[in-house]
Amino acid sequence: MPSILILLDDGGALTGALRAASSQVGLHVQWLEAPSLDAAQPLLEQHAVGAVVLPWTMRRALAQPLPACWLDIPWMLLVPPDWRARQALAWGPVHCVREGDTEALLQCLRELGCAQPQSPDHQTVQEAQLTLQRVVDSVSQGIALIDGDGFVRVHNRRVLELLDLPVDLMQRQPSLDEVLRFQKDRGDFDEAYIGWDAASRGYLGSFFSGQNHHTQSPEVYLRRTAQGRYLEGRTRMLPDGGWVRTYTDVTDYLAAQEALRQSEARWRSLTHLSSDWSWEQDAELRFVRLEGSARHSLALQYEAHLGLARWELPDAVASEAQWREHRALLHARQPFHEFELQRQAPDGSVVWVSVSGAPVFDAAGNFSGYMGVARNITRQKQAEAEIQRLAFYDELTHLPNRRLLIERLEQALAHSGRSASHGALLYLDLDHFKDVNDTLGHEWGDELLRQAGARLCQCVRATDTVARLGGDEFVVVLQGLDTQAGEAAVQAEAVAQKVLVQLNQPYLLTGAELHCPPSIGIALFQDAQLSVLELLQRADMAMYQAKAQGRNAMSFFDPAMQAQASARAALEADVRQGLERMEFCLHYQPVVDVAGQIQGAEALVRWMHPQRGMVPPGDFIPLSEQTGLIHSLGCLVLQAACVQLMRWAADPVRCQWTLAVNVSAREFRHPDFVAQVLDILQQTGADAGLLKLELTESLLLQDVEDSIAKMQALRKQGVGFSIDDFGTGYSSLSYLKRLPLDQLKIDQSFVQDMLTDPKDAAIACTVIALGRSLGLEVVAEGVETHAQRKFLLRNGCQRFQGYLFGRPGPADAL
Secondary structure (H helix, E strand, C coil), rough: CEEEEEEEEEHHHHHHHHHHHHHHHHHEEEEECCCHHHHHHHHHHHHHHEEEEEEEHHHHCCCCCHHHCCCCCEEEEEEECCCCCCCCCCCCCCCEEEEHHHHHHHHHHEEEECCCCCCHHHHHHHHHHHHHHHHHHHHEEEEEEHHHHHHHEEEEEEHHHHHCHHHHHHCCCHHHHHHHHHHHHHHCCCCCCCCCCHHHHHHHHHHCCCCCCCCCCCCCEEEEEECCEEEEEEEEECCCCEEEEEEEEEEHHHHHHHHHHEEEEEHHHHCCCCCEEEEEECCCCCEEEEECCCHHHCCHHHHCCCCCCCCHHCEEEHHHHHHHHHHHHHHCCCEEEEEEHHHEECCCCCEEEEEEEEECCCCCCCCCEEEEEEEEEEEHHHHHHHHHHHHHHHCCCCCHHEEEEEEHHHHHHHHHHHHEEEEEEEEEEECCHHHHHHHHHHHHHHHHHHHHHHHHHHHCCCCCEEEEEECCEEEEEEEEECCHHHHHHHHHHHHHHHHHHCCCCCCCCCCEEEEEEEEEEEEEEECCCEEEEEEEHHHHHHHHHHHHHCCCCECCHHHHHHHHHHHHHHHHHHHHHHHHHCCCCCEEEEEECCCCCEEEEEEEEEEEEECEEEECCCHHHHHHHHCCCHHHHHHHHHHHHHHHHHHHHHHCCCCCCEEECCCCCHHHHCCCHHHHHHHHHHCCCCCCCHHHEEEHHHHHHHHHHHHHHHHHHHHCCCCCEEEEECCCCCHHHHHCCCCCCCCCEHHHHHHCCCCCCHHHHHHHHHHHHHHHHHCCCEEEECCCEEEEEHHHHHHCEEEECCCCCCEEHHHCCC
């Protein structure tokens, strides 16, 4: 139950303030107001009163002596600020508090037990009310809640600002009549301010004349303030008889409406005289008006334009450069002429629109927007496109013709000269195409050429060019290849291989199936001084060289490069055959501990070619990476390594040896890598805890999160991980500590010179210390001398690998 307090106050000014203050500090209090002691007597009889609050001005109005029923109740006397301690009353417990110090009054009541804190539930409600009040205060509109008895129970700060009302008046939750009296006395309802239209004037005028207004408020009315601002008042009735009223400053809106009204007649007359249409934008560059023939040209109705900038229209299409240039002119407040963009017609087709406009300034020189005209130029653009097509494109295949090809080649040569990157020109014709024309007719030949052109476009990027020179001759221009000639040749060869595959597919022509493979000549270019004609001649010569090789082939203009490409192609074919014939095997290099005892080995792949002999890994592993054969090779290596682990498992001496297998970047990034490793472990029965996968630093840093996820998935099954050649990459320690690693391997380049190069020695020692601090095993690679071993051992290295302990060899040699 709330504490009941009586306030003797004949003016009623304190009640609202005390109610608000007690609510804010969380006291559960019910204030009863009485103008005199006699009027308060029934309240004392009906309620268990906890205390009486008496203003200083009413102390002499009390009868002496007081009735006995009042003597045991605590009295709070509100004394003047300059009051000095003296006997104020001669009865009961009297406590003096200075007037205006509401906080001290409430504290005194709390200490006497006359005012209890609110219950948690009530406090929650109060907190919710305070939160709601803060939200309401943040709204840009003024809001007031008037209850059924006509008292203003809730208001926000915006009401005080818009209506210019004093804070102390609204804090005590006054009646609406009191607020209106204040406004009327101030002159708020003088004839100059009372309304915008007849309904508003009638309602606001009733305040001035003193008529009853509580239930006659229109839903919406407008009024003007003394500051010249226009307010819109909206009233919403509540079921309990109260209502909510909102006030919105609509001055700018009404000004815009008036400006629009004034300009409407002027612009309407102009637009109806032209087949074009006119438009207007405001100072924010958003459409506010369209007039004229646009309805017949555009799918987007007038109303859908309003409020949007031109670049925000859903069907307006122009390049980013065009939009950027257009916006720059608008922000500079400059006129613009014939800005072209694409729109959509009512039937869904594309409409070309040309727009011109000029800025508009008001009488004071302030920018207020743009106005201009637009017209449909679709027919003009179609005519231009047809002229362009006839001039620059092949009529049969719709590919660029010789004229446009020469222009594109000049641009490509200039670009390669500026960027130092290579480009490539692929010159090809279709083998035996003449036989198709001679035996089946030109209609079949034309259809075959159309299909060939379409297939060529599928083999290149959007930035490359496919052109038809004439007859069955096509040209492909590749740009942005590598700066190194060898790598650029590899890239050009890859595109040529795609072309060979595509054009070797059969052509289906009216139920018949034809084969018409190409011969391709390739000429690289990087020199901007090279002429287009000379480049075409080089590619043409290479194409005839491909024909001389037996057709359906490719040939480079540079003989040395051609030899390199041929050797690479032959090696790739041999690798594929080697995988099929199981020509690859594993050699093992031991890893020893400080006592020289073998603790495991690293598996190293070797290729015993029947004609080439032992092929170095550096010759076939990079090629396998580039061609994707590394996946098959990696599976073969891992399978053989796990089989070897199973063989060692049967030997008591070797059963605890670990075996490390190198994993390439392309293997590791394959989405099925984890599943493949687990499948091989399951198939072979090898102990996953004895298998270590060696990864490089650069591999792990390319996609750290994906790397961690894959490593953790395998780590759960017992597979260990080692970073190979540690120190040669660019490891981040923040990533390194997150990786589930078991081992670091010091690269042999640091081990070889660490006795003569202090920097290499420092790096080796740092890796050892880093491994120890992270709890990782450290293996030194490339140890070839006892002095190197002693240095590493002295600095804490526990594992060694190198020629000092054994060269790579068959498993039986360990």
